Amino acid sequence: MTRTPEGVLEATACVVDGGWGNYRQFHAIFTFYAANRRSRTFVARDSEGRVAATSVATRYGRTGWIGHLFVRPELRGHGLGTRMTSLSVSHLQRAGCDSVLLASTELGRPIYERLGFKVETSYHELRGTALPKTVELAPYRPLMPSDRAALRELDKQVSGDDRGPLLSRFEDFAWGVSRGGSLAGAAVALPWGGAWAAMLPGASDADSAAMVRLIRTVGSVGPEVIMYPPDENRLALDLLRNSGFEELRTVPRMVLGRRSEWLPAAVWNPMSLGLG
Numbered sequence: 001m002t003r004t005p006e007g008v009l010e011a012t013a014c015v016v017d018g019g020w021g022n023y024r025q026f027h028a029i030f031t032f033y034a035a036n037r038r039s040r041t042f043v044a045r046d047s048e049g050r051v052a053a054t055s056v057a058t059r060y061g062r063t064g065w066i067g068h069l070f071v072r073p074e075l076r077g078h079g080l081g082t083r084m085t086s087l088s089v090s091h092l093q094r095a096g097c098d099s100v101l102l103a104s105t106e107l108g109r110p111i112y113e114r115l116g117f118k119v120e121t122s123y124h125e126l127r128g129t130a131l132p133k134t135v136e137l138a139p140y141r142p143l144m145p146s147d148r149a150a151l152r153e154l155d156k157q158v159s160g161d162d163r164g165p166l167l168s169r170f171e172d173f174a175w176g177v178s179r180g181g182s183l184a185g186a187a188v189a190l191p192w193g194g195a196w197a198a199m200l201p202g203a204s205d206a207d208s209a210a211m212v213r214l215i216r217t218v219g220s221v222g223p224e225v226i227m228y229p230p231d232e233n234r235l236a237l238d239l240l241r242n243s244g245f246e247e248l249r250t251v252p253r254m255v256l257g258r259r260s261e262w263l264p265a266a267v268w269n270p271m272s273l274g275l276g
């Protein structure tokens with residue numbers, strides 16, 4: 001995909017016209033991919049030059065993420081999805097990634113299994129209702145530029161990768177809570193809706209309850225909140241279910257190569273299923 005507004009619009013139209021998501025969300029996502037030098041979006045074109053398929057590869061050091069694999073419905077079942085996936089995998093491996101990760105839909109899973117990906121864990125897709133923006137968020141507070149290094153360190157501890165340059169793009173909308181002088185939890189609102197959110201294990205009941213309120217305000221999209229805590233984050237799963245969230249499905253997290261050294265019990269919500 002060319003890193004131009006036209007390139008972004010073509011890729012967005014392919015996905016949205018094919019029945020996957022909405023313009024507001026996908027336009028923001030592909031705009032982000034075009035601006036982020038660590039992401040590379042691949043498109044396939046049909047004989048008339050129209051975009052027929054997309055896939056995105058993003059690098060964080062030795063770890064790569066694949067996302068937004070999509071093939072126009074009328075062109076499926078001819079190997080295009082497999083080729084787009086292989087392209088992203090080789091791009092990441094050539095760039096030095098010894099671990100390639102993705103969150104898989106039912107349709108994508110057979111492709112990834114054939115390419116050697118193994119299920120690591122599952123994200124739980126939970127849907128709840130938003131809270132009014134006036135809700136009390138203390139002990140969380142808005143993060144300042146001086147918190148940037150601490151936010152980067154927290155995300156590194158939780159994800160296992162250095163994703164600082166990426167997160168710093170969104171930190172105008174970040175909230176955090178400290179414990180013993182260091183940042184123990186944070187949520188960062190994202191341009192495509194929702195929020196990245198993480199909290200180290202060992203939080204007090206007050207901090208945990210505030211995290212749920214934070215997500216239900218900062219991470220809301222209109223009247224709804226969609227969250228993807230991994231299976232290991234029992235605290236998030238219990239608290240969200242007790243707050244009326246309903247489980248819609250589970251989404252396997254799959255890996256090719258080195259397994260992740262991350263803290264899944266601290267992940268409340270990834271940045272997106274395509275970025276980890």
Ligand SMILES: CC(C)(COP(=O)(O)OP(=O)(O)OC[C@H]1O[C@@H](n2cnc3c(N)ncnc32)[C@H](O)[C@@H]1OP(=O)(O)O)[C@@H](O)C(=O)NCCC(=O)NCCS
Nearest residue numbers: 069070071076077078079080081082103104105107108110
């Ligand atoms: C997932 C998706 C990208 C797959 O695209 P696709 O082009 O149909 O993928 P492929 O053709 O490579 O593989 C799909 C099937 O076609 C078969 N196939 C592969 N090569 C083929 C060929 N040359 N001729 C005929 N069939 C072929 C595969 O065996 C596979 O069948 P199976 O899954 O029943 O075993 C597509 O279904 C899609 O866009 N889905 C919606 C978005 C989505 O879920 N994306 C995945 C995100 S993780």
